[in-house]
Amino acid sequence: MKNGFAENIRALRKERHLTQEQLAEAMGVTAGAVYKWEQELSTPDIGVIMDLASFFGVSVDALVGYEMCSSDRERILQTLSRIKLEKDYKNCWDEVEAGLRRYPNDFDVVYNSGVLYSLASIETNNKAQQARSARLLKHACSLIGQNRDPLISETSIYRDIAISSLTIGHEEEGLELLKAHNPCGIHDDIIGQELATDPRRREDALPYLSDALLNCTVRLCRVVVGFINVFFAREDYTSALDMLHWMIAYLDGLRAESGTSCLDKNSVWLLALCAAVHEKTGGREAARSCLRKARDIALKFDAAPDYTNRNIRYCERQRPRASYDNIGGSAMDTVLNVLKEGVEGPDEPILALWEEICNEI
Numbered sequence: 001m002k003n004g005f006a007e008n009i010r011a012l013r014k015e016r017h018l019t020q021e022q023l024a025e026a027m028g029v030t031a032g033a034v035y036k037w038e039q040e041l042s043t044p045d046i047g048v049i050m051d052l053a054s055f056f057g058v059s060v061d062a063l064v065g066y067e068m069c070s071s072d073r074e075r076i077l078q079t080l081s082r083i084k085l086e087k088d089y090k091n092c093w094d095e096v097e098a099g100l101r102r103y104p105n106d107f108d109v110v111y112n113s114g115v116l117y118s119l120a121s122i123e124t125n126n127k128a129q130q131a132r133s134a135r136l137l138k139h140a141c142s143l144i145g146q147n148r149d150p151l152i153s154e155t156s157i158y159r160d161i162a163i164s165s166l167t168i169g170h171e172e173e174g175l176e177l178l179k180a181h182n183p184c185g186i187h188d189d190i191i192g193q194e195l196a197t198d199p200r201r202r203e204d205a206l207p208y209l210s211d212a213l214l215n216c217t218v219r220l221c222r223v224v225v226g227f228i229n230v231f232f233a234r235e236d237y238t239s240a241l242d243m244l245h246w247m248i249a250y251l252d253g254l255r256a257e258s259g260t261s262c263l264d265k266n267s268v269w270l271l272a273l274c275a276a277v278h279e280k281t282g283g284r285e286a287a288r289s290c291l292r293k294a295r296d297i298a299l300k301f302d303a304a305p306d307y308t309n310r311n312i313r314y315c316e317r318q319r320p321r322a323s324y325d326n327i328g329g330s331a332m333d334t335v336l337n338v339l340k341e342g343v344e345g346p347d348e349p350i351l352a353l354w355e356e357i358c359n360e361i
Contacts, residue, residue, distance in 0.1 A: 058145035107146035298331035
């Protein structure tokens with residue numbers, strides 16, 4: 001077994017911008033003792049190691065950095081992965097528990113075992129398995145310092161616990177967990193959906209559902225633009241137009257019959273981009289139609305700009321929420337900025353067409 005204690009102590013100390021003297025003072029030892037730890041000249045007793053682990057917020061295993069029999073650990077992780085993929089829940093639990101006894105404080109083993117118990121409890125409505133899952137996943141949170149997967153965090157782990165609780169009928173426990181671990185409204189859709197299933201709490205669901213709808217829409221706009229860039233690089237303009245038309249129709253479906261909203265600038269941005277692609281592929285009349293629609297929406301918005309969610313269909317919040325963007329000071333500016341950039345740089349024909357359409361007013 002290899003001990004990485006010296007290297008880990010040094011890295012954790014520097015990560016927190018502590019001198020050896022400051023760490024020594026916090027631990028109640030001499031600076032010389034810290035120096036010896038980091039130079040592998042000595043090792044503190046188990047009590048000090050536990051205090052150090054607590055101070056740095058990591059597990060003792062992570063602090064000491066033992067590398068156990070990797071082949072055995074990898075075999076266990078592969079087994080957990082196979083069980084999850086094959087849904088082989090009938091005769092697996094003795095093997096899962098054996099792995100946990102072998103590596104009780106290994107994040108990957110504990111976390112993946114907890115996920116496995118959670119999935120099994122969801123599919124079989126087994127409350128004992130859900131309880132075991134919750135204990136394992138909470139333990140995984142205490143070992144999070146070992147995690148190297150950027151897709152896993154304490155927030156995602158508590159979401160897993162909450163969804164498992166909701167599935168087996170522990171609604172209040174699941175909802176409280178989701179609300180307590182909901183940065184940037186990441187769980188608003190789940191909270192809103194769950195509240196809306198209770199006839200007594202459907203009105204309580206509306207703020208969560210409304211925010212989830214807005215956040216989903218903003219994310220979709222970003223995703224679409226990302227895809228468009230990829231399609232442009234491939235010169236796949238058919239796919240680019242298909243996706244742009246789909247997103248434009250989606251935003252049209254959210255537009256209220258009267259008034260303006262924060263989504264209008266996104267609409268004219270996408271319409272201008274759509275016109276630029278049509279122009280590039282020889283669809284001048286289609287480009288003209290997109291630009292006229294963009295002009296009409298932009299003029300209406302600029303005459304009475306509203307950067308809130310007040311006039312978005314289905315969106316109901318007690319307090320308005322403002323939006324911010326960097327795509328243009330006005331909606332008309334937004335169209336012009338997109339056309340100046342063009343599909344692959346400035347495009348004089350499409351700019352001339354925009355000027356012509358603006359002069360039709």
